[in-house]
């Protein structure tokens with residue numbers, strides 16, 4: 001697996017490990033600071049992300065950036081990636097075999113970024129990174145520490161577009177992420 005950003009991007013762009021390669025326009029590797037303390041992980045690219053080759057650039061991504069800005073995150077505080085790097089047709093949930101095929105790239109990103117906090121956005125990253133049996137409605141806002149890295153989960157911002165009542169919890173969860181980051185930067189955890 002790739003050990004530099006250049007080789008990672010090259011490997012992703014050439015990848016045919018799952019059927020999603022057949023329908024993608026672009027491979028969507030990630031965006032943000034390559035040494036950020038926070039790694040946000042979503043599910044997979046949507047239509048605009050597939051067209052532009054960047055994650056979270058549509059309406060849902062705008063909501064995430066707005067929330068981060070509103071809570072005082074600096075742009076180099078975070079990096080955003082997805083469990084699968086190619087768009088599932090019609091934005092369906094990626095199949096297990098697609099997630100499994102792609103997870104090596106996320107692991108490589110994790111090794112390069114070395115985040116202190118990982119925030120799972122929605123059920124798919126929650127299942128692959130924290131607990132395969134958890135549900136986002138119950139697991140959101142909870143924290144688990146593994147090998148010095150803090151993992152938490154909140155709603156995928158696309159869920160807020162479908163159900164505005166989730167916005168307050170999403171905001172609370174991100175505020176807790178901000179506080180955790182401050183604790184880490186102050187040497188508290």
Ligand code: SF4
Nearest residue numbers: 015017018021086102
């Ligand atoms: S989703 Fe991941 S594993 Fe599947 S083709 Fe794209 S980069 Fe490869």
